[in-house]
Amino acid sequence: MKRICKECGEEKEIEEFVKDKTCKYGYAWDCKECRSLHERKYRQDNKEEIAIRRKCRYQKNKEYVKRYGEKYRINNKAEINKRQRTYNRKARKDLKRVYVKDQIKKMGVENKDITPQMIELKRELMLFHRLLKEVSNGINGGGIQGTTANT
Secondary structure, eight states, X not given: OEEEOTTTOOEEEGGGEEEOTTSTTSEEEEEXXXXXXXXXXXXXHTHHHHHHHHHHHHHHTHHHHHHHHHHHHHHTHHHHHHHHHHHHHHHHHHTOHXXXXXXXXXXXXXXXXXXXXXXXXXXXXXXXXXXXXXXXXXXXXXSOTTOOOOO
């Protein structure tokens, strides 16, 4: 079954519309794509209002939100740990700001004393050490990797 989106005017399959019991045929008048664009624009245009509503809702339901979070963490511990490990590996590989900052903290520097320049210098130093390690492994492994010896 097909339907015409009232927003973009295109004829689309019924599966491309959101189900809505209040509408005549049981599906919304705009397609999922148009609705998504509309909602994104609304959120962008009303950021402050949405933030205030979200904050009020949190304040009214603070205890429920805390209990829900605790319950979720208990029931999904393995999945959360897996996601965290994946994030940490990627942060370490890409030398993300958070990872570099943690490395500086491990050196005994207070969080308030860490500057953006310090983070960038530490990142450059870590990149240099990685490059040095690659070159050293290439030399110790019988030559620089990726080259062939013609004798």
